[in-house]
Every structure is written in structure tokens, then in C-alpha cells.
Amino acid sequence: MVDPPTVQISIPADIAYFRAVRLAVGAVAATIGFHVEAIEDLRIAVDELSASLVEVGDGGDLRFVVCPEPGRGVRIEASVARGPKDLDQERFELSQRILSVITDDHGFELSGAFATAWLERQVT
Amino acid sequence: MTSAPGPSAPPPDGEPLPPNDRIARQRVAPDPVQIVSMEVGDAAQGVVALRVSGELDALSAPLLARHLDGLDLAADQLIQLDLGAVSFIDSSGLRELVAPARGLIRVTAASDVVRRILEITGLEEMMSPPPS
Numbered sequence A: 001m002v003d004p005p006t007v008q009i010s011i012p013a014d015i016a017y018f019r020a021v022r023l024a025v026g027a028v029a030a031t032i033g034f035h036v037e038a039i040e041d042l043r044i045a046v047d048e049l050s051a052s053l054v055e056v057g058d059g060g061d062l063r064f065v066v067c068p069e070p071g072r073g074v075r076i077e078a079s080v081a082r083g084p085k086d087l088d089q090e091r092f093e094l095s096q097r098i099l100s101v102i103t104d105d106h107g108f109e110l111s112g113a114f115a116t117a118w119l120e121r122q123v124t
Numbered sequence B: 001m002t003s004a005p006g007p008s009a010p011p012p013d014g015e016p017l018p019p020n021d022r023i024a025r026q027r028v029a030p031d032p033v034q035i036v037s038m039e040v041g042d043a044a045q046g047v048v049a050l051r052v053s054g055e056l057d058a059l060s061a062p063l064l065a066r067h068l069d070g071l072d073l074a075a076d077q078l079i080q081l082d083l084g085a086v087s088f089i090d091s092s093g094l095r096e097l098v099a100p101a102r103g104l105i106r107v108t109a110a111s112d113v114v115r116r117i118l119e120i121t122g123l124e125e126m127m128s129p130p131p132s
Helices: A015-031 A036-056 A089-102 B019-028 B061-070 B091-098 B112-120
Strands: A007-011 A062-069 A073-081 A105-111 A114-122 B033-040 B047-056 B078-089 B104-110
Touching: A007 A015, A015 A036, A015 A062, A015 A073, A036 A062, A036 A073, A036 A089, A036 A105, A036 A114, A036 B078, A036 B091, A036 B112, A089 A105, A089 B091, A089 B112, B047 B061, B061 B091, B078 B091, B078 B112, B091 B104, B104 B112
Parallel strands: B047 B078, B078 B104
Antiparallel strands: A007 A062, A062 A073, A073 A114, A105 A114, B033 B047
């Protein structure tokens, strides 16, 4: 059995690279049938994952695994090694509000040595 | 047959870039957000108006914050923001708009993405006229 295709992205923990992730995710979304507005939503959504992870990371790379299902949707999982800092709660609250509308499901978890975040969005 | 010239060596430190190199570098690394204009309104009315363009994200939001902080405004100062040319905004950009003690911000124009994010986050009242 062939594993479904994935796109893996790794960026330095630097906000200057968030745009590269947005660009890559937008390109993947375009290939699997998302319309323009949904692509914009996904660009915002992955940016929100990035912003939260970089706040709590240890300065190491942010890693993203984009799992597209052509014609159906996409799941994006992201992680970073945990650092000493906490989330900016005010920004995080805004971020969660945004994600709750522009994704079908999303999550964020701080546990052990890693922080993880994920989202799902259907094509329809 | 002629070939296109290759990249030129960088000039020594302290020397200005040739015009063509300046153009190329500007295209590769454009400003993430631009404060297009700032108009200080009638002092009696106490209005400051800013027009912002570009992507308002974690990278560029601090630029807007520094700009607003640099105005050294009173907490009740009315700031009118034209965000009609903002092509991207996230929670980091939004946070700067709702930061306390930076004046009373009203969004006088909003691009579709700004309007949508303000509505999602329940901040659409920022787009309403200020109380008279």
C-alpha cells in the first residue's frame, strides 16, 4: 500500500520565514482544489500555528507536515522543541478565535519536550 | 552571440550600490508593511489618520507599533486607520490594533481580509464611526 503524499517543511524559528510557509501551503492547497478564499484562509491558519509555536519554542526549527487529500481537504501538523517561554495569551486568544472559524478543526498542545499544533480544512 | 551579463561583484564596504543592484534587491526584499501616509487632522478635532498597506503579520506588526508609539499620543487620541490596502493580517497584526493605551483606533477602510478577520474576532466595532 502506498502512503499518501505529504509535504514537509522546516523553517528556522524566525518570523521572517512565516511567509515562506504561507506560500508553500497556499501552493499545496491550490493543487488539491481549494478555491481562492479557502487558500487565503489556509495561509492565515498556518501562520497562526507558526506564531504560537515560535513563542513557546526553544529557538530550533519549526517543522510542518502538510497532508493533502486531493479533492477532499488538508491536514497540517506542526511542531517545535519546547522552550522556556509561555504563549502571549492575548494574541493566542485572538488566534484561537480566528482558527475556530477558518478551519474545520484545530488544536494546540504543550506536553513534554515538544509543542504541537494542527489544523484540518475540507475543500468544500 | 552575446550573453546576458552575470551578477556583478558586491561593491566594497561603504560604497553605494549601482542603481540596477538597488532595484534588484528591492524586488527581492520588499518592505513587509508600509505606512503610506500620515495626516494629522485638525488639532481641535484631535484626529490622526494613517494609511497602511502590505502584510500586517508578526514580522511587520512591530513596525506599525513603533510608528504608533512614536506619535506619543494620548490614550483618548482618535486614530483613523485606512487598512484598505492591507493584503494579509493575522493575530499578531490584530493585537497591535487592539493594544491598550495607544489611542482610540477606528478603521475607516478595510480590505476584504481585514474586514473578515475583524468580524471573526468580534472586533468589527472598530469599523464603526466613533461615538459623537
